[in-house]
Amino acid sequence: MFIHLLCLLAPALVVAAPLDFSQAKTEARQYIYYDRHTQGDAYCGCNWIWTGRSGGRVDLAGCGYQVRAQANRAQRIEWEHIVPASDFGRQRQCWQQGGRAQCTASDPVFSVMEADLHNLTPVVGEVNADRSNYGFGMLPGTTAQHGACDVRVDFTRRTVQPRAAFRGQIARTYFYMADRYDLRLSGAQQRLFMAWDRQYPVSDWERERDRRIAARMGHGNPFVSGARQWSLNHRNSRDGLVSAVPAQAASTVVHGNRNSHIYHLPHCPGYTAMAERNRVSFSSPASAEAAGYRRARNCP
Template sequence: MKSLADLFVAVLLCLFVSISFADAPTSFSAAKATAKREVFLDERAVSQGDLYCGCRWDWVGRSGGRVDASSCGYETRAQQTRAERIEWEHIVPAWVFGHQRQCWQNGGRRNCVMNDPVFRVMEADLFNLYPSVGEVNGDRSNFQYAMIGRAPAQYGACTSKVDFQQRVAEPRDDVKGLVARVHFYMYDRYGLSMSRQQQQLLMAWSRQYPVTEWEQEWSNRTARVMGHSNPFVTGDRVWSLGYRPTRDGVVSPGPVATPAQGASSTGGIIGNRNSKVYHLPSGCPSYDRVAPRNQVHFDTEAAAVAAGFRKAGNCSD
């Protein structure tokens, strides 16, 4: 039988754990308000600028802000109203992690919010949220990050770029390491699948742009609210090709969606030119095992089938 002292310690431990996680938001709307109140609350944070353009802002309302375009040389591309306001960017878009959940296939984002507790946790994860000029946030949409190269300036002095035709975006250099380590965190914590090409790009960015003093402080502030750190910022974990996610954040069992025939895959479909077998980024264990020299990339399963490929036999249905 436990002594009274042991029981007292156990009760205190439970209280400590409850308090530690009491402030972690449980919805996207709560996450935005919490991020403003607990993470991006002061001049130190605002002085770092928004994610894509480094613009300062003034907080307005519960979770929004008004962009100071003169602070960063921002020029509106097309959407004046969104160019003037701060929005909250999911660095790993909700569309991307949602499409790897069965709930999205059965009713989109609304259904996921209503019926999938794991999706709600991902959507409210503060490590994946950062203030952004609304126009650039909208332009980036759910595009993956990529190197775009030389391109005309789209937003004045803001150096982030969006290629609407190729459906990719390139953030400014100052945050490339940050967005890479956020991707590693999200894909690791929630067991997401990432294409080899995207892994290689983000690994290069993480090496080229190491953790800054501000990123460390931002991560520490966020960790105090969330109750855990981003191990790819602290250095406790390092992403490598073929990395197997820990799934630390999958708090309840949830099916992972396999893209429907002909549907676009979030990570890209990889075919093996020798075996004429293709692999999906979700549900196919051998997705990351095709040698680079043998890889053929497809946007849809229909395209792979039309090219004479068949789905790998070890893919889950």
């Protein structure tokens, strides 16, 4: 009886890493941050109410936030790539051939990086927009531009100073992404993040966050657990490049037509019919839709 029960439960215990950014945002809400909406977002410490599959409405008054320029985005929670997609995308061949859309369409490793839960965190949308893909740094002469939100942005120098409570997690996320996906960090970046890693040790929440993410993705951040330490000119493990792309991703290949911007699944009539020169491959329907494609009407 006990063995039979285990057999019934086993499929529910098997999880796979999210296949794309859209799925990652949904999983981040459901499994990682589901109970953190009253603990404050990463940049400002603002609470929010969950809405939709992965969004949220920010309590601006409760955290003393003042809108700088974009009222609509200030009111909503968005998902921030701590290491920007452009940073890791530019180090992939696909980026040179067509930017993020091309990488999403043709590079499974980019899709894995874009969907990596260790690199995602919920933030106030306007601050997400203001951060853009700027690098992190210290800005002692810059005043706060978002009320009580203690994040500072220098738009001329394209630099963001995050609040102190978030700096250690930023550092350890950069170490993780660089180590796992063989990304290059400048000497100045390494020194800054090594200082933040020392000054802002791993918190109880960062450890719990790492455990939750590991349960979904199958691996934790070794720079959070202490299994690895970063030193200047660290030699990257490249674990994310030598590991196989999740089997689920390999089995779901979507064909899109670059002329019509319509995509077909393997069971669809047009899946094998289109000319090779017109074919664009995606890892999932969500990836195709993110690139501006729609599903064929004869493809249920």
